[in-house]
Amino acid sequence: xxxxxxxxxxxxxxxxxxxxxxxxxxxxxxxxxxxxxxxxxxxxxxxxxxxxxxxxxxxxxxxxxxxxxxxxxxxxxxxxxxxxxxxxxxxxxxxxxxxxxxxxxxxxxxxxxxxxxxxxxxxxxxxxxxxxxxxxxxxxxxxxxxxxxxxxxxxxxxxxxxxxxxxxxxxxxxxxxxxxxxxxxxxxxxxxxxxxxxxxxxxxxxxxxxxxxxxxxxxxxxxxxxxxxxxxxxxxxxxxxxxxxxxxxxxxxxxxxxxxxxxxxxxxxxxxxxxxxxxxxxxxxxxxxxxxxxxxxxxxxxxxxxxxxxxxxxxxxxxxxxxxxxxxxxxxxxxxxxxxxxxxxxxxxxxxxxxxxxxxxxxxxxxxxxxxxxxxxxxxxxxxxxxxxxxxxxxxxxxxxxxxxxxxxxxxxxxxxxxxxxxxxxxxxxxxxx
Numbered sequence: 001x002x003x004x005x006x007x008x009x010x011x012x013x014x015x016x017x018x019x020x021x022x023x024x025x026x027x028x029x030x031x032x033x034x035x036x037x038x039x040x041x042x043x044x045x046x047x048x049x050x051x052x053x054x055x056x057x058x059x060x061x062x063x064x065x066x067x068x069x070x071x072x073x074x075x076x077x078x079x080x081x082x083x084x085x086x087x088x089x090x091x092x093x094x095x096x097x098x099x100x101x102x103x104x105x106x107x108x109x110x111x112x113x114x115x116x117x118x119x120x121x122x123x124x125x126x127x128x129x130x131x132x133x134x135x136x137x138x139x140x141x142x143x144x145x146x147x148x149x150x151x152x153x154x155x156x157x158x159x160x161x162x163x164x165x166x167x168x169x170x171x172x173x174x175x176x177x178x179x180x181x182x183x184x185x186x187x188x189x190x191x192x193x194x195x196x197x198x199x200x201x202x203x204x205x206x207x208x209x210x211x212x213x214x215x216x217x218x219x220x221x222x223x224x225x226x227x228x229x230x231x232x233x234x235x236x237x238x239x240x241x242x243x244x245x246x247x248x249x250x251x252x253x254x255x256x257x258x259x260x261x262x263x264x265x266x267x268x269x270x271x272x273x274x275x276x277x278x279x280x281x282x283x284x285x286x287x288x289x290x291x292x293x294x295x296x297x298x299x300x301x302x303x304x305x306x307x308x309x310x311x312x313x314x315x316x317x318x319x320x321x322x323x324x325x326x327x328x329x330x331x332x333x334x335x336x337x338x339x340x341x342x343x344x345x346x347x348x349x350x351x352x353x354x355x356x357x358x359x360x361x362x363x364x365x366x367x368x369x370x371x372x373x374x375x376x377x378x379x380x381x382x383x384x385x386x387x388x389x390x391x392x393x394x395x396x397x398x399x400x401x402x403x404x405x406x407x408x409x410x411x412x413x414x415x416x417x418x419x420x421x422x423x424x425x426x427x428x429x430x431x432x433x434x
Contacts, residue, residue, distance in 0.1 A: 018091040025087035025096070032098075033106050034059065036079045041068075050075060052083065052098075061085070063100040071103055072117075082106040112210065115217045119244055122219070127226040133250045134231040136263055137199050142169045143263055144193030144201035144230075146186060149174030153206045153235070153256040160260035164267065171196045177205040183218035190224050190232070200263050201228065203245060204235040204256035216243035225249055235259025385409040397422050 012020070034052030041048040047062045061083065068075075075081070085100040105112065122128060143161065147154050149172070161168060173189035176182045186203065193201055203225070205216070215221070216236050225232045226248045234249040235256040246252035253259035265273075299305065309316075375385060386394040387407045394400060400419050408415040 015091060018089055018094065022089040022091065025089060026099075027086075029084070029086045029101075031082065031084045032059075033080065033082050036075055036077050036081060039075050039077055041075075048075070052081065059098050060095070061098040061100050063103070067101065073103060073105065075103070080106045115214075115244060118217065118219055118222075119247060122222055122226075122244065122248060127222065127248045132226075136231050136233065136251060139165075139265060140168055140199040140263060142171060142196075142198050144171045144173065144190075144196070144198030146173045146175065146189040146193060146201060146203045147205055147256070148177045151177070151206050153204045156255075156257045157202060157204055157235075157260040160257050161264050164261065165264035168264065171198050177215060178208070178212055179215070182215035183221045186215065186218075186221050187224045190221075190228060194229055198230055200230055201232045202235065202256075202259050202263060203232060203249070204259050205237070206256065207238045213237055213243055216245040218244070221245055222248045233259045233262050397424065 032052070034054055037051045037053045037058065039048070039050040045065065047064050048068045049060070049062050051058055051060050053059070063085075082104045083098065083100050084102040085098050087096060088099045089096050119128075126132065145154070145157060147157070154172070154174070158170065161170060171193045173192050175185035175189045177186070190201060190203070203216075205213075213236060216234075222244045225234075225245055231250040233251045233253060234243070234246045235253040235258055236243050236246060238255060242252070251259075251262055253262050385408070387409065388394060388399065389405055389407075391407075392399075394406065400406060400422060402419050402422055404419045406417050406419060408417055
C-alpha cells in the first residue's frame with residue numbers, strides 16, 4: 001500500500017529533495033566526541049572549517065566565526081573535543097556538514113586547556129617574566145629537596161649531589177607528588193625547607209602521564225614558587241613535559257638529575273675556578289712585587305743610599321764643630337775654675353786661722369780647768385780615792401760597814417782593803433793641813 005502511495009506522488013526536484021532532507025536533519029540536535037583531523041581558519045571567512053573523526057568515520061564540521069571567537073579556545077589537529085550542534089546540508093554542493101554550536105575540550109584535552117588558561121593568567125600577572133628569575137647560588141651549603149621519599153627521583157638527586165658537591169647539606173621534605181592533596185603538601189614542604197635555611201630548593205618527580213603531573217599545574221603551588229624567598233629549580237617528568245611549576249620556577253631542568261646538576265658545581269668547574277683564582281693571585285702578586293722592586297730601585301739611586309756618609313753628613317759636621325768648641329771651652333773653664341778654687345782655698349785658710357785663734361784661747365782655758373779638776377792631779381798631791389766593789393766612789397761612810405772590801409786608788413796604784421771599823425768625824429775637828 002505504501003509503495004503504491006509513493007508511486008502515485010509526483011517526483012521532487014533536487015532542490016526540493018535537499019530542502020526536505022535539510023529540514024529533517026536540522027530538527028535534530030546532537031552531542032558527539034571526536035578527534036580533530038583537519039582545521040582551517042582563513043582570514044575573511046565567515047566560519048571555521050574542520051573535521052572530526054574516530055576509528056570508523058569522519059565528519060566535516062563548520063562553526064560561525066563569531067561563535068568560535070567567543071569560545072576562547074584555539075583548536076588544533078589532534079585535540080579531542082566534545083561538539084554540540086546539528087547536521088545540515090549545503091544544497092548548492094550537496095554536502096552535509098555538522099553545524100557546531102559549542103565546543104568543549106574532552107578528556108586530557110580539557111585538562112590541557114585548563115592548564116593553558118592558567119598559564120596565560122599567570123603570565124599576564126608577570127609571574128613568568130625572565131627578569132624576575134633569580135640567579136642560583138654558586139656554592140649552596142644547604143639545598144632543599146621537595147619530592148616523594150619513595151620514588152626514583154630522590155635517589156637520583158641525592159646520588160648526583162653526593163658525587164658533585166658532597167659539602168652541601170640536603171634538607172629533604174618528603175611529600176606525595178600525586179593525588180588530590182599533593183599540591184597542598186608540596187606548598188607546605190616548600191615553606192618548610194625555606195624556614196630550615198635552604199639557599200635553593202629543588203622540586204622534582206619522575207615521569208608520568210599528563211594527569212599524573214597535574215599537581216604541578218596547581219595555581220597555589222605556582223604562586224608559592226614565584227613568591228619563594230630563595231631560588232626554586234624544578235625537575236618534573238621528562239624532557240617533553242612542561243608544567244606551570246616549570247614556567248614560574250627560577251630554572252626549569254629537564255629531569256630530576258639535571259635539576260641536581262644545575263644547583264651543584266661540577267668538579268671540573270671548581271677546578272677551573274681555583275685555577276683561575278690562582279692565576280689571578282699569581283698575576284696580582286707578581287705585578288705588585290715588580291712595582292715594589294721598581295720603587296726600591298728608584299730609591300736606591302738617591303745619593304744618600306749610594307753614599308752612606310751622605311745620610312749623616314750634616315750631623316757629622318755639626319758634631320765636629322761642637323767637638324772643636326768643646327775642646328776650646330774645657331781648658332778655659334778648667335783654668336777659670338782653678339783660679340776661683342785657689343782664691344776660695346786662700347779665703348778658707350784665712351778664715352780658718354781667724355776661727356782657730358778664737359777657739360784656741362778658749363780651749364787652753366778649758367784644758368787648764370780640766371787639768372785642775374783631774375783626779376790624777378789630786379792623787380799626785382797625796383790624796384786617794386776609795387771605791388766599793390762595784391767601782392763607785394765612796395763619798396760617805398754611810399756606804400760601807402765593817403768587813404766590807406774596798407779599793408783605795410793612789411797616784412801609783414790601787415790597794416785592796418778591808419774595813420775594820422767605821423766611825424764618824426765631826427767636820428769642825430778636821431785638820432786639812434794634816
